[in-house]
Every structure is written in C-alpha cells, then in structure tokens.
Amino acid sequence: MSSQRRPSADARESDYRILHEADLRDYLAGVPEVAARLGGSPASWSISEVGDGNLNLVFIVKGAGGGVAVKQALPYVRLVGESWPLPLSRSHYEYLALTHQARLAPGLVPVVLHHNEGLALVVMELLEPHIIMRKGLVGGTTYPRFDEDVTTFLARTLFFSSDLAVTAAEKKDGIAAFAGNHALCKITEDLIFTDPYRVAEQNRWTEPWLDATAAAFRGDLDLHVAISRLKLKFLNAPEALIHGDLHTGSIMVTAGETKVIDPEFAFYGPMGFDIGAVIANLLMAYLASDGHERSPGERRAFEAWVLETVESVWTEFSRKFLELWRSEAKGDAYPVTLFEGEAGAARLETERQAYMAGLFEDTVGFAAAKIVRRILGLAHNIDFELIEDPKRRAVCEARSLRLARAMMVEAVSFGSIGAVTKAARDVRDWRPDFA
Structure with a gap:
C-alpha cells in the first residue's frame, strides 16, 4: 500500500461534475479501453441509472460488444440530500480497496476498468446475470x-x-x-x-x-x-x-x-x-x-x-x-x-x-x-x-x-x-x- 498516494482535494474540486446520461456517454467514448469493451457507436449505447443505495449514482451501460457498470460518488448522502455533505474522496478509497482486494482474493471482486479521481468515478466490469x-x-x-x-x-x-x-x-x-x-x-x-x-x-x-x-x-x-x-x-x-x-x-x-x-x-x-x-x-x-x-x-x-x-x-x-x-x-x-x-x-x-x-x-x-x-x-x-x-x-x-x-x-x-x-x-x- 505504500505506493498509493492520498486523494487530491484540488483535483476533485476543479474537475468534478455530476455526470448525466449525455455527459457519461461522451466521457466513456473518450476512454479507449471502455469504448472498445462496449463496442458499436456511442450513440447506440444504452445507459440506465440503477443506483438504489444510500450514497452514489450507479449506471449500467451496454453496447453491441458488452457492458460496464459506472459508479460516481455524489458530494452528499443520496438518501438524505444536499443537507448532508460527504467528501468525494470515498471513491478514491473504494478504488484502492477494490484493487487491493483483487490482488488478495482474485475473482471475488469486480474488475476495475477505469478510475477518474477528479470525477470520483470508477468503471467496472458489468456483473451479469448476478x-x-x-x-x-x-x-x-x-x-x-x-x-x-x-x-x-x-x-x-x-x-x-x-x-x-x-x-x-x-x-x-x-x-x-x-x-x-x-x-x-x-x-x-x-x-x-x-x-x-x-x-x-x-x-x-x-x-x-x-x-x-x-x-x-x-x-x-x-x-x-x-x-x-x-x-x-x-x-x-x-x-x-x-x-x-x-x-x-x-x-x-x-x-x-x-x-x-x-x-x-x-x-x-x-x-x-x-x-x-x-x-x-x-x-x-x-x-x-x-x-x-x-x-x-x-x-x-x-x-x-x-x-x-x-x-x-x-x-x-x-x-x-x-x-x-x-x-x-x-x-x-x-x-x-x-x-x-x-x-x-x-x-x-x-x-x-x-x-x-x-x-x-x-x-x-x-x-x-x-x-x-x-x-x-x-x-x-x-x-x-x-x-x-x-x-x-x-x-x-x-x-x-x-x-x-x-x-x-x-x-x-x-x-x-x-x-x-x-x-x-x-x-x-x-x-x-x-x-
């Protein structure tokens, strides 16, 4: 773990925005490994927000070649709203934990495909039919x-x-x-x-x-x-x-x-x-x-x-x-x-x-x-x-x-x-x- 740096607050504040469907489509189209996994043209991708948890946005994105799950942290507790602010750094710690767990318990956590600290966003393999x-x-x-x-x-x-x-x-x-x-x-x-x-x-x-x-x-x-x-x-x-x-x-x-x-x-x-x-x-x-x-x-x-x-x-x-x-x-x-x-x-x-x-x-x-x-x-x-x-x-x-x-x-x-x-x-x- 010693090689892992702490999250940058400055990067998060300057880069962060909440991604809606059109924003997410454009963003993923610019990530070559994710776009290749999805396949087809970005316009043909289906995007659904499925988060039913207490904290975050979760999107399922599917294309002709496959699918991904996208998780973005919100700057507040989703269950309560903006009256309960929450730091975006939790996405960084989730990324650290997932990659750490993948090394220790391979096959028992989803594969991380992409991480953007500034957007507090993690792209992972889509788990289906789980x-x-x-x-x-x-x-x-x-x-x-x-x-x-x-x-x-x-x-x-x-x-x-x-x-x-x-x-x-x-x-x-x-x-x-x-x-x-x-x-x-x-x-x-x-x-x-x-x-x-x-x-x-x-x-x-x-x-x-x-x-x-x-x-x-x-x-x-x-x-x-x-x-x-x-x-x-x-x-x-x-x-x-x-x-x-x-x-x-x-x-x-x-x-x-x-x-x-x-x-x-x-x-x-x-x-x-x-x-x-x-x-x-x-x-x-x-x-x-x-x-x-x-x-x-x-x-x-x-x-x-x-x-x-x-x-x-x-x-x-x-x-x-x-x-x-x-x-x-x-x-x-x-x-x-x-x-x-x-x-x-x-x-x-x-x-x-x-x-x-x-x-x-x-x-x-x-x-x-x-x-x-x-x-x-x-x-x-x-x-x-x-x-x-x-x-x-x-x-x-x-x-x-x-x-x-x-x-x-x-x-x-x-x-x-x-x-x-x-x-x-x-x-x-x-x-x-x-x-």
Missing part, C-alpha cells in the same frame, strides 16, 4: 457457493493486511493510505454505534409496535456499555484492512459465483466487524423469512440453509485464516524465533486458538450491532421492509432485536457459532406481547 444477494434471500433463493467464496474473501483480505502477514512498516503505510476515509467511518460510528441507542432525528422503526422496544434500548445501560465497548474497538483497533460495509446488499451472486462490491467504507479496523456484518445479515434473512411466507413452512428448507451458512461462514473462515497463519505468517507479530521447537510450536498453536476465540467474541458483538442499526436506525433493509403487513414485520424485527441484545450484552456466553444459531432458532418461536 443479482444483489439480499434480493435473492428475500425471495428464498439459496446460494450453495456463497460460504466458500465469502470465507475465502474474508480470510485472505483480513489475514494478508494484518500484522500476522506484513511488516510493521507495511502495515503503517496501509493505515496511512486509508486514514483519510474518516467521513465514512463517522457515518458508521454514528449510525451503528450511537444513534439507535439515543433520541436521534433520523432514527425510525415500525411504529407503534416497536415503540416500547426502541424506548427500552434507549434506557438500557447494560446495552449502552456493550455498544460503547464495540465502538471503542472500532475506533482504536486497526487490525486489518476491512471492507467496512459487508452486508448482503454489497454482495452480488449467482448459484456458482460471488462478487463483493462497494468497499467505499474501507479502512484499517477490527476484523470482527466484517465477519459480524456477514453473519448479521444472514441472521436477519432468517428471522425475516417468516414474514415472507405465503403458507406455513414453505420456506423451511431455505431457513435451514441460512442457518447452516451462518455456521459455515465462521467455521470455514476460521479454518482458512488459521491455515494462512500456519503457512504464510511473515509479519512482525508472533515472530517464529520465539516459538522454536516442539514445545514452542504447541504453545503458539494454543495462542492461535485463543486469538480466534477473541475474534469470535468480537464477531458476535459486531453482528448484534449491525442488526440493531437496521431496525432502529436510519438505513433499513428490504429483508424486513418488504414484509407488507407492518405488524408481521414488527414481530420479525422484535425477534431480531431480542437476539441482538443477547448477543451484544452476553457475547462471552456464546461459546460457539452453534450457540448463535441455536439462539436464533429459539427466538424464532418467541412472540412479543403485541403479537
């Missing part, structure tokens, strides 16, 4: 390749940017390269770790059924201590380069392929945040599934697959991460000269297991935080939002919040991923007072 994973999960679709792919992505991107794999100097260079992405970190710090637990103007939930639960969370000091400890770790534990927003809306899938997208929140932070995000989104898919049923039990096989995948995400990540630690440990942490001989090797293996136990506890807590923010905070997800009956939606959300509180406050009591999935099964049968 869909956003969250949409597939709402529909009850299973993805048999997902656990294998996402655990490879997690294990390799986290291990190879950690002190276990790189020297202290390389790690510090990496931290410096992403240190300026603090505006995106601030969004996480507020929307995930703070706002759902206090009165905040942009909070929302399924009223009136969750009013009492939201109030209870605002007054729950045990919960406030637990979330504050997680926030402190997010603030002061640069363990590895994390994606920073690894939910099922940032993953595109087919039955046989997985691609991780949208790493604009990337920075050096706690590994458990990324792993927990994946697990949280699977748990929400499981607990929302009841609300999407048209007849009792029709999604039972899907729900079983989701919980099996929750377990596999942790067990396979842990296995792959430990394998890398045993075979690729070239960093300054745990120098091998301190663990020579049979006794030293055995003691180091014991330490590895203790390390993974601590990482699992972090993962459980961060997963809980991600669940709470999607129900009581600003940005919700379609797992719950597409449940048409609001009371039925609230039941699913109340179960999720009950699970999340236990996972956050009692994280140490979840000694295995099986304990997490058991708790999810148990809460699936719980009915809140309003039900």
Whole structure:
C-alpha cells in the first residue's frame, strides 16, 4: 500500500461534475479501453441509472460488444440530500480497496476498468446475470457457493493486511493510505454505534409496535456499555484492512459465483466487524423469512440453509485464516524465533486458538450491532421492509432485536457459532406481547 498516494482535494474540486446520461456517454467514448469493451457507436449505447443505495449514482451501460457498470460518488448522502455533505474522496478509497482486494482474493471482486479521481468515478466490469444477494434471500433463493467464496474473501483480505502477514512498516503505510476515509467511518460510528441507542432525528422503526422496544434500548445501560465497548474497538483497533460495509446488499451472486462490491467504507479496523456484518445479515434473512411466507413452512428448507451458512461462514473462515497463519505468517507479530521447537510450536498453536476465540467474541458483538442499526436506525433493509403487513414485520424485527441484545450484552456466553444459531432458532418461536 505504500505506493498509493492520498486523494487530491484540488483535483476533485476543479474537475468534478455530476455526470448525466449525455455527459457519461461522451466521457466513456473518450476512454479507449471502455469504448472498445462496449463496442458499436456511442450513440447506440444504452445507459440506465440503477443506483438504489444510500450514497452514489450507479449506471449500467451496454453496447453491441458488452457492458460496464459506472459508479460516481455524489458530494452528499443520496438518501438524505444536499443537507448532508460527504467528501468525494470515498471513491478514491473504494478504488484502492477494490484493487487491493483483487490482488488478495482474485475473482471475488469486480474488475476495475477505469478510475477518474477528479470525477470520483470508477468503471467496472458489468456483473451479469448476478443479482444483489439480499434480493435473492428475500425471495428464498439459496446460494450453495456463497460460504466458500465469502470465507475465502474474508480470510485472505483480513489475514494478508494484518500484522500476522506484513511488516510493521507495511502495515503503517496501509493505515496511512486509508486514514483519510474518516467521513465514512463517522457515518458508521454514528449510525451503528450511537444513534439507535439515543433520541436521534433520523432514527425510525415500525411504529407503534416497536415503540416500547426502541424506548427500552434507549434506557438500557447494560446495552449502552456493550455498544460503547464495540465502538471503542472500532475506533482504536486497526487490525486489518476491512471492507467496512459487508452486508448482503454489497454482495452480488449467482448459484456458482460471488462478487463483493462497494468497499467505499474501507479502512484499517477490527476484523470482527466484517465477519459480524456477514453473519448479521444472514441472521436477519432468517428471522425475516417468516414474514415472507405465503403458507406455513414453505420456506423451511431455505431457513435451514441460512442457518447452516451462518455456521459455515465462521467455521470455514476460521479454518482458512488459521491455515494462512500456519503457512504464510511473515509479519512482525508472533515472530517464529520465539516459538522454536516442539514445545514452542504447541504453545503458539494454543495462542492461535485463543486469538480466534477473541475474534469470535468480537464477531458476535459486531453482528448484534449491525442488526440493531437496521431496525432502529436510519438505513433499513428490504429483508424486513418488504414484509407488507407492518405488524408481521414488527414481530420479525422484535425477534431480531431480542437476539441482538443477547448477543451484544452476553457475547462471552456464546461459546460457539452453534450457540448463535441455536439462539436464533429459539427466538424464532418467541412472540412479543403485541403479537
């Protein structure tokens, strides 16, 4: 990462403009490698703006020869508008993260075809026939390749940017390269770790059924201590380069392929945040599934697959991460000269297991935080939002919040991923007072 420069504010301010269809067509026509990929005349290209996220413009451009995806950052939060300004530099950090991830986990992120820092624009391969994973999960679709792919992505991107794999100097260079992405970190710090637990103007939930639960969370000091400890770790534990927003809306899938997208929140932070995000989104898919049923039990096989995948995400990540630690440990942490001989090797293996136990506890807590923010905070997800009956939606959300509180406050009591999935099964049968 040491060769990567920081984004130039002057370049962004002087070159930036929001590209509309005609502007984008002209721009792409002037990028030879992109124009060649699209094929045909620029006038024949189809351009559609398809962004349904909270921050950016996303265009699908297709020509006679192929297609591309174009992502341009806006100078504000799209979900809210110009009243919430946001630096364009996030596009630069997304580009850095994508190229870094492509080296470490080839084939698991989209190929970057072009980057323009001044326009805060990235052109990538068009992923077809992939869909956003969250949409597939709402529909009850299973993805048999997902656990294998996402655990490879997690294990390799986290291990190879950690002190276990790189020297202290390389790690510090990496931290410096992403240190300026603090505006995106601030969004996480507020929307995930703070706002759902206090009165905040942009909070929302399924009223009136969750009013009492939201109030209870605002007054729950045990919960406030637990979330504050997680926030402190997010603030002061640069363990590895994390994606920073690894939910099922940032993953595109087919039955046989997985691609991780949208790493604009990337920075050096706690590994458990990324792993927990994946697990949280699977748990929400499981607990929302009841609300999407048209007849009792029709999604039972899907729900079983989701919980099996929750377990596999942790067990396979842990296995792959430990394998890398045993075979690729070239960093300054745990120098091998301190663990020579049979006794030293055995003691180091014991330490590895203790390390993974601590990482699992972090993962459980961060997963809980991600669940709470999607129900009581600003940005919700379609797992719950597409449940048409609001009371039925609230039941699913109340179960999720009950699970999340236990996972956050009692994280140490979840000694295995099986304990997490058991708790999810148990809460699936719980009915809140309003039900």
